Amino acid sequence: MECSEIIIGGDTAGIEWRVPVFRFKGSDAAAPSVHIQAALHANELPGTALAHFLIERLRRAEEKGTIRGDITVVPQANPIGLAQYHFGEMEGRFDLGSRTNFNRDFPLVALAERETLLDDLDRRPAADRLKRTLLHMALGVDLVLDLHCDDESLQYAYIDEAFWPEAADLASALDMEAVFLSDGESTAFEEAVGHAFKRQGGDRLKTVPGRLAVTVELRGRRDVYPDIAMRDADGLWRFLAGRGVVTDAAFEARPYAGPAVPLDNIEMVRAPAPGTVLFHRDIGDRVKAGDLLATLITRPGEADGTLAVKAGHDGLVATRSSARYARRGDDLMKLACREATRNDRKPGTLED
Structure with missing residues (x-):
């Protein structure tokens, strides 16, 4: 496992933000690569708890040599929002400086334009630098999972219709109770990734086999408990096993039985x-x-x-x-x- 940090300099003197990144090198260059991030909305912490337990399992898998595809995990993707408290409560969703949702205004680029995300990066505000750096990382892999949660909620996901029904394996692995089929027409992180995946050169693709960009809603903001986080980490492991990112002889595919409805x-x-x-x-x-x-x-x-x-x-x-x-x-x-x-x-x- 390789541990590193993304360092985002502040917009005022004497401040910088650090984003821990965990990378696991796969043994098979042909296996799918994965980017998993949590807490882009900094006050949505079920994904951070899931990532903590998933990283533990990936460490053990690395020792056994059962990681086939490259895996990147960013368990707390937004230290800027994490530090923004207003009258004793973390804001987390909206940047207090720009008044912009941390999960909006991601640049919409074609996949071939990935490197342009880093152009003149030092001239941009901190929140924009964070967004562009995360998106640049995500566009270098095949499967992208952005872990969020709702207020009080069932387990569900937003999945672009271009990735459905192939992504039903994720819904099954995480025991989702619903899937919302999105239209891919926003500037949220997951849809910015999907925008690039559907624009790989030439006409816009209607389906993108072998690719995935998804927002996973891990129940509600208060559903941060060790048993739930470990169960969700096991579910994400099952998804990785089913896609051939990790090897697990005990894996058994299950159909998704819940509803999948357009927005x-x-x-x-x-x-x-x-x-x-x-x-x-x-x-x-x-x-x-x-x-x-x-x-x-x-x-x-x-x-x-x-x-x-x-x-x-x-x-x-x-x-x-x-x-x-x-x-x-x-x-x-x-x-x-x-x-x-x-x-x-x-x-x-x-x-x-």
Whole structure:
């Protein structure tokens, strides 16, 4: 195992950021290569815990000579966000300096333009240098996994339709309860990788066999426990074994049995008015159109001071907000539905 650091100089004097990188050299140049990173949103830590236990297992595999493909693991990809606290709480998702989501505004380049990501790097702000360095690393491999989590959530993933259904093996290995099929039209890290993979010279590819760029949502932000992290690390190991990145004689392929739905089929349940949130349904529940999902206490103490929030479609409650006060328009839930829930969604991400 090789341990190194990405060093990102600060935008003010006397500051620098260090990003630990763990590399395992494979024995077979023909085996797939992998980039795994966690906590790009610095306050989403289930992936960091998973990476910790996965690295332990990879160390043992390296001693046994069972690593076939090159593997890079970045267990805490965003030290800039990790240090940004606001009134005692880590921000993590948005850069306080630029007010930009740490998982947005990644450059969209073709694969052949990979080296241009590093042009004039020293002239760019620290957050941009971090993004370009991570993307440059990722575009040098075959399989890219960006580990995130939601607020309160089932285990699910965003997977570009260009990588589906080949990526069903990842969904199976990690026991995902849903897959959201994305359109690859945002500037998030995973979609920037997918943009390059689909543009390898000539026309845009509709499918990219042997390649993968995926955002894995490892349940909710509070789901950081040793047993869960070890189980998820085992799941990721199974994926690596199935793709031939590592050797495991005990590996057995399993089909993915959960739903895979396009983003047009995700009902974003939003608060129609501000108020205290009383949830009636939990993640994992299956609901019918018209079912009561939450009650908003909009005017406490008044006879007509509540507002019902109901499901617009049949679906699976995939995520739920952990906040118990909502502003007007705040996201309360995501429902994974069998049919399209709207016809006016713009391409790109579901949330900022």
